[in-house]
Amino acid sequence: QVQLIESGGGLVQAGGSLRLSCAASGRTFSTYRMGWFRQAPGAEREFVAAIAWSAGSTYYADSVKGRFTISRDNAKNSVYLQMNSLKPEDTAVYYCAARLPWDAGSWFQAGSYQYWGQGTQVTVSS
Numbered sequence: 001q002v003q004l005i006e007s008g009g010g011l012v013q014a015g016g017s018l019r020l021s022c023a024a025s026g027r028t029f030s031t032y033r034m035g036w037f038r039q040a041p042g043a044e045r046e047f048v049a050a051i052a053w054s055a056g057s058t059y060y061a062d063s064v065k066g067r068f069t070i071s072r073d074n075a076k077n078s079v080y081l082q083m084n085s086l087k088p089e090d091t092a093v094y095y096c097a098a099r100l101p102w103d104a105g106s107w108f109q110a111g112s113y114q115y116w117g118q119g120t121q122v123t124v125s126s
Helices: none
Strands: 004-007 010-013 018-024 033-039 044-052 059-062 068-073 077-082 092-099 120-125
Touching: 004 059, 004 092, 018 033, 018 092, 018 120, 033 077, 044 068, 044 077, 059 068
Parallel strands: 010 120
Antiparallel strands: 004 018, 018 077, 033 044, 033 092, 044 059, 068 077, 092 120
C-alpha cells in the first residue's frame, strides 16, 4: 500500500514557475513507477509526466515538453514536478500517482496507476 500527498500548488502568473512535490509512504517506494496527471474543470484527467523507478526514463505530454521536468528522490520517498513558463491552460488539479513495478499498462493512461494522491490546485492567471 502506498499513500501519496501532494503539495506546492498555488496561484501564479503566466510565465511563472511552481514546483510540485509528492511525498509517498511505504518502504518500497523506490520500486514504483510514478506519474503526474492533471484535471481541469469539465475535462478528463490527462497525463502530464512520468518517471521510472531508477529515474533513467522519463515521459512527458507534448503540451508540457520543454517546460516541465519530473524527478524523484528515492531516499526521500518523493517525486517532483518542476513547472516553468506556465500558461493559463495549465490550470488544473494536479495528481501524483504510483504504478506497481510489474504493471504492464501504459505510462500514459490513468487506469494503469493503482495509487493516487488527493490533488493540489494549480491556477495560472493571464
